[in-house]
Amino acid sequence: MSGFKCDCLDVMGAKLAEHNTKICVTMAFPRDGSPGYVLPKIDTEKIEKRNRKGPALAIPTFCPFCGIKAGAEPPAVAAPSFDTGAA
Ligand SMILES: [Zn+2]
Numbered sequence: 001m002s003g004f005k006c007d008c009l010d011v012m013g014a015k016l017a018e019h020n021t022k023i024c025v026t027m028a029f030p031r032d033g034s035p036g037y038v039l040p041k042i043d044t045e046k047i048e049k050r051n052r053k054g055p056a057l058a059i060p061t062f063c064p065f066c067g068i069k070a071g072a073e074p075p076a077v078a079a080p081s082f083d084t085g086a087a
Contacts, residue, residue, distance in 0.1 A: 003028060003037040005072065008065035012082060019084055026057060040064055 002009040009023065016022055024041040042058040061070050065081075 001035065001037045003039045003070050004063040004068060006063055006066050006068055008063050009038065009040065012065060015082060026059065028059070039070075 009025075012023060024043075025038040026041045027036055027038055029036040039060055042060060044055040044058050046053075046055045062068065063070070
């Protein structure tokens with residue numbers, strides 16, 4: 001389940017799957033015990049590589065495809081699009 005109330009992650013997942021591609025996601029498990037959900041992953045890395053502590057997570061608060069805020073109702077028209085890189 002997506003952390004956003006829109007279908008963008010599912011729609012994009014289906015479209016990308018046709019091109020042997022998937023979106024990297026971050027699993028979130030709320031501390032209040034409510035069901036876990038997924039959010040599109042924002043890549044992060046350590047600045048100081050010798051530090052043993054792993055990089056922090058960057059959590060999106062808005063859907064990157066349609067722009068709704070996490071937990072908000074989706075707009076009437078939410079149409080994600082993507083580019084295969086082909087001309
Ligand atoms: Zn969306």
